[in-house]
Amino acid sequence: xxxxxxxxxxxxxxxxxxxxxxxxxxxxxxxxxxxxxxxxxxxxxxxxxxxxxxxxxxxxxxxxxxxxxxxxxxxxxxxxxxxxxxxxxxxxxxxxxxxxxxxxxxxxxxxxxxxxxxxxxxxxxxxxxxxxxxxxxxxxxxxxxxxxxxxxxxxxxxxxxxxxxxxxxxxxxxxxxxxxxxxxxxxxxxxxxxxxxx
Amino acid sequence: xxxxxxxxxxxxxxxxxxxxxxxxxxxxxxxxxxxxxxxxxxxxxxxxxxxxxxxxxxxxxxxxxxxxxxxxxxxxxxxxxxxxxxxxxxxxxxxxxxxxxxxxxxxxxxxxxxxxxxxxxxxxxxxxxxxxxxxxxxxxxxxxxxxxxxxxxxxxxxxxxxxxxxxxxxxxxxxxxxxxxxxxxxxxxxxxxxxxxx
DNA sequence: TGATAATGTTTACAGCGTCAACATAATTGC
DNA sequence: GCAATTATGTTGACGCTGTAAACATTATCA
Numbered sequence: 257x258x259x260x261x262x263x264x265x266x267x268x269x270x271x272x273x274x275x276x277x278x279x280x281x282x283x284x285x286x287x288x289x290x291x292x293x294x295x296x297x298x299x300x301x302x303x304x305x306x307x308x309x310x311x312x313x314x315x316x317x318x319x320x321x322x323x324x325x326x327x328x329x330x331x332x333x334x335x336x337x338x339x340x341x342x343x344x345x346x347x348x349x350x351x352x353x354x355x356x357x358x359x360x361x362x363x364x365x366x367x368x369x370x371x372x373x374x375x376x377x378x379x380x381x382x383x384x385x386x387x388x389x390x391x392x393x394x395x396x397x398x399x400x401x402x403x404x405x406x407x408x409x410x411x412x413x414x415x416x417x418x419x420x421x422x423x424x425x426x427x428x429x430x431x432x433x434x435x436x437x438x439x440x441x442x443x444x445x446x447x448x449x450x451x452x453x454x
Numbered sequence: 455x456x457x458x459x460x461x462x463x464x465x466x467x468x469x470x471x472x473x474x475x476x477x478x479x480x481x482x483x484x485x486x487x488x489x490x491x492x493x494x495x496x497x498x499x500x501x502x503x504x505x506x507x508x509x510x511x512x513x514x515x516x517x518x519x520x521x522x523x524x525x526x527x528x529x530x531x532x533x534x535x536x537x538x539x540x541x542x543x544x545x546x547x548x549x550x551x552x553x554x555x556x557x558x559x560x561x562x563x564x565x566x567x568x569x570x571x572x573x574x575x576x577x578x579x580x581x582x583x584x585x586x587x588x589x590x591x592x593x594x595x596x597x598x599x600x601x602x603x604x605x606x607x608x609x610x611x612x613x614x615x616x617x618x619x620x621x622x623x624x625x626x627x628x629x630x631x632x633x634x635x636x637x638x639x640x641x642x643x644x645x646x647x648x649x650x651x652x
Numbered sequence: 653t654g655a656t657a658a659t660g661t662t663t664a665c666a667g668c669g670t671c672a673a674c675a676t677a678a679t680t681g682c
Numbered sequence: 683g684c685a686a687t688t689a690t691g692t693t694g695a696c697g698c699t700g701t702a703a704a705c706a707t708t709a710t711c712a
Contacts, residue, residue, distance in 0.1 A: 265676050266690060288572055291668060302692050304670080309690090313669065367570075372624045374484055390628055408639040411618070411631060415640065416610065419617025426570045430588055433609060441606040442613065449647030463707050464659060489699060500661050502701080507659090511700065 263300070271309040273299045278320050282364035287375075290364075292316070317368055317376035324365035325385035331358050332392055344399035345447045351396055352417050352443050356435075359421035366425065370418065390414070400450050409450050416446055461498070469507040471497045476518050480562035485573075488562075490514065515566055515574035522563035523583035529556050530590055542597035543645045549594055550615050550641050554633075557619035564623065568616065588612070599651050607648050614644055 267273060277298035281290045292313040293303040310316040335354035339347035359366045368376050369386075393414055398406035420439065423429050465471060475496035479488045490511040491501040508514040533552035537545035557564045566574050567584075591612055596604035618637065621627050 265692090266678075270690080286572055287570075292670090293668065303668095304693080305691060307670075307690095311670095370620075370624065370626060372485075372565075374486055386626070387628070407631065408636055409643070411627075411636050412614065412640045412643050415617030415621060416614045417617070418621060419613030419615070420609070422568075422620055423613060423616060426568065428568060428584070429609075430585070433605065438606055438609050442610045445607070445610050445644075445647035445651060447647075448650035449643035449645075452646035452650065453643060463661090464709080468659080490701090491699070501699095502662080503660060505659095505701075509701095 267299070267301060267305075270299065270301060270305065273301075274306055274309060274316060275320060275323065278316055279323075279365065282320070282368075283362075287364055287367065312377070314375060314377040315379075318379050318382060320365060321368040321376050322379055322382040322385060324362060324369050325382060325389065327362075328358050328369065329385055329389050329392065331355075332389065336392070336396060344396070345451075348396050348400065348413065348447065349440075349443045351393070352413070352439065355417050356421055356424075356439055359425060363425045366421065370422075397450065400447070401453050405453050409453065412449065413446060416442060465497070465499060465503075468497065468499060468503060471499075472504055472507060472514060473518060473521070476514055477521075477563065480518070480566075481560075485562055485565065510575070512573060512575040513577075516577050516580060518563060519566040519574050520577055520580040520583060522560060522567050523580060523587065525560075526556050526567065527583055527587050527590065530587065534590070534594060542594070543649075546594050546598065546611065546645065547638075547641045549591070550611070550637065553615050554619055554622075554637055557623060561623045564619065568620075595648065598645070598648050603651050607651065610647065611644060614640060 274295055278290070278295045281295055281298060285294070292306060295316070296303045296306055299305075306316065310319070331354050332351050335351045336347060339350040342350070390410070394406050394410040397409040397413055401409045420435070420442065424435050429435065472493055476488070476493045479493055479496060483492070490504060493514070494501045494504055497503075504514065508517070529552050530549050533549045534545060537548040540548070588608070592604050592608040595607040595611055599607045618633070618640065622633050627633065
């Protein structure tokens, strides 16, 4: 009698399997080694099978970036909620911690989300989530400096936190710097700068 | 009689030619299309010729990044010099403008310099130049907040400017933002934040 | 001047993304 | 319920890539 657990010809959940295999590969391999063929291998499928679900590698990575954005926005939202009864400044600091934490835990996906869009295709909901994250930040900043100056204030915060995340991921910070302690000090200065604007 | 301008078997200045061809390619093509073979083509030489001057593509790109760093440090230095008789705050602002300008004019090289070191190899003088840039910045910041708090202050400035550069290069800024005007506003807030530390 | 080192070319190999042709299974229409 | 169609797999091919090895040409030096 033939073995009962023989692999069927059709996978059934291949699209989903490719996305999770891709995320796993991004977590384990250096980005340049994350290839369509490698992801297909991990999903236990031939190298051309993904074609029926993602036209190109860029489309697959774009979808992974979109999912990353959803998780990212959710993380920031729950951080903001958890600080609902704090001061606006403390809430902003909490959000910044969540931001940096996400970047540290998901460096490759973070790179897809915020890096140049050469490796992945920008899907509509990716653009939407990106804008959602921005207005989330702008709202938190507006609570400190008022809506008038919220744009530049949000730019200050976003640039700084994004810059720190990037520098840390790319290991470009001088070795004598402790990123967590520094984030607190940097955020303190940022908030002072914001408050000087009022 | 044979033509006099016939190409000689040996190039003569191939190493230099490869570096400039590489920089040109980085300026014209999207980074993923900058290949060793493409650079060799531009230098008018067979695809394996670079091997005698650069062991790998990463070595070539690493050397290009190192040269970029030299120009970068020089730009910042001359910006700092030009503001020698200004206040420390104004001098820092001048340096920031030079920083952002360099990133805008040389996005691909900037990416090699500050991005992940997967595409290019870190050569010793690259590390040296990087550290030089950092202490240059730290000195400028120390003139405002004193040496004690210069480290965190420099981190604030570097993160912010690097973040803005990256966001602008990657076109991740909301479209309604004018980067140049925003830089001024952001730097004003940063300097206020630094001065609040004293 | 002749050996040797430097610096080119050619050829080869494996991995990549993508496409086209084909195989198999699920679904739909009658 | 069965045939036609559609969805989703596999296989093989193409041209690209980086890199290595073998070979050709020229420059350098004893």
